[in-house]
Amino acid sequence: xxxxxxxxxxxxxxxxxxxxxxxxxxxxxxxxxxxxxxxxxxxxxxxxxxxxxxxxxxxxxxxxxxxxxxxxxxxxxxxxxxxxxxxxxxxxxxxxxxxxxxxxxxxxxxxxxxxxxxxxxxxxxxxxxxxxxxxxxxxxxxxxxxxxxxxxxxxxxxxxxxxxxxxxxxxxxxxxxxxxxxxxxxxxxxxxxxxxxxxxxxxxxxxxxxxxxxxxxxxxxxxxxxxxxxxxxxxxxxxxxxxxxxxxxxxxxxxxxxxxxxxxxxxxxxxxx
Ligand code: COA
Ligand code: MG
Numbered sequence: 384x385x386x387x388x389x390x391x392x393x394x395x396x397x398x399x400x401x402x403x404x405x406x407x408x409x410x411x412x413x414x415x416x417x418x419x420x421x422x423x424x425x426x427x428x429x430x431x432x433x434x435x436x437x438x439x440x441x442x443x444x445x446x447x448x449x450x451x452x453x454x455x456x457x458x459x460x461x462x463x464x465x466x467x468x469x470x471x472x473x474x475x476x477x478x479x480x481x482x483x484x485x486x487x488x489x490x491x492x493x494x495x496x497x498x499x500x501x502x503x504x505x506x507x508x509x510x511x512x513x514x515x516x517x518x519x520x521x522x523x524x525x526x527x528x529x530x531x532x533x534x535x536x537x538x539x540x541x542x543x544x545x546x547x548x549x550x551x552x553x554x555x556x557x558x559x560x561x562x563x564x565x566x567x568x569x570x571x572x573x574x575x576x577x578x579x580x581x582x583x584x585x586x587x588x589x590x591x592x593x594x595x596x597x598x599x600x601x602x603x604x605x606x607x608x609x610x611x612x613x614x615x616x617x618x619x620x621x622x623x624x625x626x627x628x629x630x631x632x633x634x635x636x637x638x639x640x641x642x643x644x645x646x647x648x649x650x651x652x653x654x655x656x
Pocket of ligand 1: 398
């Protein structure tokens with residue numbers, strides 16, 4: 384987290400072909416809106432969705448607005464990139480990439496618009512660090528495509544995805560960028576959703592990809608530090624301030640190291656303080 388920390392607790396996917404959802408998203412409390420041109424948009428709607436996304440980008444401020452273009456290997460990718468260079472979203476999200484080469488190529492087509500990368504193919508998982516180091520601002524874990532590409536099956540506890548989640552998260556941390564967890568498909572499964580959010584938070588993810596308005600508030604809560612966490616972080620920093628230059632200090636008869644001060648600063652940043 385070397386760059387100025389931006390809260391990305393919830394990233395709401397909105398199909399750019401769905402007028403009603405686009406309208407609704409303007410009133411929803413998501414930190415990030417991802418206008419999707421890819422999987423959520425049928426082939427015959429691609430051109431219209433691209434034009435709609437470009438035209439509506441500015442309507443979602445102050446949220447970050449990211450456009451998920453079609454994959455570099457697809458027939459729509461170059462037109463999507465050209466349209467977004469003109470429209471200038473806060474970032475372009477690249478799906479179904481395999482490695483850093485696609486990031487380098489996309490950089491040349493992006494006109495300086497920041498890039499985000501989906502980690503949703505087996506190669507992307509294994510190349511996650513190179514992808515993160517290639518200059519993207521955020522890694523977005525893509526669960527559905529990955530399970531499919533693994534020839535696996537969905538499990539409620541996501542045990543089959545933990546290794547991939549860790550690799551994506553570690554790559555993001557090594558590069559000092561944000562990492563977002565994937566979606567939760569069960570729209571009415573709020574118990575399972577809360578568990579998935581808590582688990583992702585434990586891994587270190589900064590936020591969750593969400594697909595429905597009902598998922599925003601619980602994800603936001605899960606990725607926001609609690610009042611107790613904020614209060615404790617302030618006490619940790621106060622303990623270090625009270626002993627300038629000390630390598631270790633104590634608080635409530637527990638040893639604290641420099642990493643605890645860094646952790647406390649991270650809690651305050653996550654809380655927007
Ligand atoms: N963003 C904004 N608004 C959304 C929304 C979203 N992702 N998903 C649903 N809504 C809106 C609906 O338009 C509806 O609004 P209304 O009250 O004005 O009619 C309201 O929330 C309730 O929606 P609901 O009827 O429960 O859902 P649905 O059956 O219309 O849609 C999905 C269900 C899954 C099709 C829809 O949520 C969706 O398309 N999600 C995003 C999918 C996506 O982008 N996937 C790609 C990434 S994996
Ligand atoms: Mg997908």
